[in-house]
Amino acid sequence: MAIVDWRNRFGSNWITTVRDQGPTQNCWAFATTALYEAMIRIEHCLWNWRSEGDLARGTGKQPWDLGNLGEAVFFVERYGLADPDCFPWSTAAALYTSKPHGAAMQAMPLSPTSDRAGRTMRIAANSSTTLTDPAQQKQWIDLVGPMATIVQPPSDFGQLHDGIYVPAVSGAGPAHALLVVGFNDDEQYWIVKNSWGPGWGVGGFGKVSYNSATTANAGILQGATFYGVRGTNPDPWIRRRMRNGALVQGGNGALRNNFELFVRVGMDVEHWYRENADPSRPWVRVRVVRSDDPWRMTFGNDVLDCPAAVQSTFNRNYELILRTTYRQLRHVYYDHTSGWWNDATIFGPEDPVGIPGFVQSNRGAPGDFEVVVVTPSGQAEHWTKHNSAPWTHRPGEWYLREQFGTGLGYGGPSLVQSRLGAGPMPENGQGELHYVGTGWDGQLHHYRRPAGGGWQSVGGFGQGISSAPCLIEGTFGTGNETLVGNFELCVATGGQVHHWWRHNASQGAWVQSATFGADVKRVVGLLQGTYRFNLEVIVERTDGHYQYYWRDGSGWHAGPVIT
C-alpha cells in the first residue's frame, strides 16, 4: 500500500465537484454529503448530486449551528439524503415545511416536498464504521472508499495553496470537517477534499502531512476519527437519464442494484427481475401486472405492446405507459406502500404507434410526467401530466402539449430529458427534452425541445431502419456530476442491433459504433448499469421472445433468452 487517490483511480474520477459552504458553520454537512456522493459513485458507478441543505436543515440546524459527523450520518441512515431540486443548499436559515411522507420514511416529521421519500438515497442503519487507527483508515480508503473526519487545524490551514500542509503556527483551531479521498505513503500525506470552494488548495483539494513540525502536535489528521459508509441505495431519480423502456435498475437486492423488467407476454405485462449480486443467476418472473384494487379491476388482459417504464419519485413506484385494446395509452402504477398495481388513467391519441417515450421531468417536485408517442398520421404527440404546482391543468389530467414531426413510422422508448440546457443544481425545470423516432424513409429523426420552447428538428441519421429506437443519456463523456453524458441509442435493423452514440458535450454528429445480435425484431429496453459502466439491452426477438445483451470492455455479448 503506497498511494491511493480516488480522484484518479482505475482510470476514472470518483469524487464529485468541490462545493463552498460560504459563511456558514455547516462544514460537517458538506463533508458528509461528499462522503455519500463518493460512495454512490464508487458502489454504483453513478454521478449524483446530493443536497448539503437537505442534510444541514433536515437535522434541524441553521447556517450558524455547529454539527458533527455522528448526527449527520444518523440523519442519512434514518431519513436518506435528497437532491437539490427537493431542497437546495442555501446559506439562509430555513425550516422544512410539514408534508406527508411515504411509508418508507414514516418517522420523518418534516419534509420539503411531498416526494422526498422517492428522491433520497437510502442506507441501512448502522452502515457507518468509525476508525482511529491510521493503518485501518488507509486500509478502508484503499478497499472501500473515502472517509470523512473532523479535525482542528490552526488558522494557517485556510491559506493553503500548493504543497503539503504542515502547520506553521502552533495550537489547534476550531473543528472542521473534511473528506479524506486518498493518501500517499511515499510522500507522507493525506489528500483531503474541503468545502471552501475551488480557490482553496489546488482546486479545493489539499495535501496534509502525516507529521508536524512540532513534537507536541502531530499531523492534524493524526488520531482523528474517520467515518466510512457503505451499502448506499441510490434513488431512481439519480438514474433517470441512464435508462429507458422496459428495463429499470432499481434499489432492490443484496447489492441494491437489481434489474427490473416489464414486458408484454400475451395480452398482459409481466414483471421480471434479476438479482445482480450474482449476475449469473437467472431472470425470475415476479408476477403478471394486473389491477390489485378489488373495487377497480380496470386493467389486465388488454395489453397490445411492451410498456415504457419509469421508477418515479412517488416513493420509488413503478409507472408504466402502454398501448391497450382501448386504442389509447394506459397509465398504471405499482404502489410500494400497498404492494398493489393500480390504474391511473387512459389518455393519448387514438391508435398510437409503438412504445411511447416516457420520462418524469424536473419541472416541479414531484416532476411532471412527459410522454411522446407516434400517431398513425406520422406525427409525434407530446403529452404532459402535472404532478405539482404550478398547475396549468387539473391534477391527474394528461393534456396534449404539442404535435411535431412528420413521416414517423415507428415510435419507441426514446424520450430523454438531457442535462443539455441545464445549469448548475438545482435544475429546476431546465434541461432539453430529446426524442428520436424512425421515419417511413428508414432514417432516424432526432428532435429537441428546450425548456420553455417548442419541438424542433435536430437532423436525421442512419438508413434502411424499420424499427423503433431506444435512447438514453449515459455517463460516457462526463468527468463529474455537472457535465452532460453522451447519448446512446440502440435500434434493430435487418435482424441485428445497431448501436449509435453522440458526443453531447460538443453536440456532434451521431456515430454508429457496433452491430450485434441475431433474430432481433426491436429494442425495448436500454440502460447503463452498475457494472463497469456496461450497457445493458433487452430486445424483442422475431420469435416473440425477449433476450438480454450487454456490452463491457471487451464488446457486446448475447445473454439468455428471458421469456
Place this chain on the structure above:
Amino acid sequence: MTEPDAQEQPQTIGELRRRLAELGNPWTVDPQLSDDEPLRDRPRGGQAEEEVPDELRPAALESSRDLRAVLAEQPPANPFLRQRWVEDGLLDEGEGGVS
C-alpha cells in the same frame, strides 16, 4: 524543520510566507494574495470530538480487531474494486469483476 514559535503568530500573509520559509515548510500561500493582507481563517463549524454527545459518537473499531474480517462481510459491487480485493486476498480469483 523546526517548531513554530507560539509567541510570534503570523498576522499577515507576508508574515506567514516568511514563517513558511524559515521553517522550510513544503507548502505555499496563494500567490495572488498580497503580503499586506491579514491572515484570515475561513468558516468551519465542526464540533470537537469531546463536545459531541455520546449517543452521536459511535464506538470506533478497536485497532486490535481485524478490519479485513469486517470488510469481508460486505464485498463491493464495483468491479474495479472487486479486482483490488482479489489482489489483496479478500476475494477469491473467480469473484473479481462481474459481467
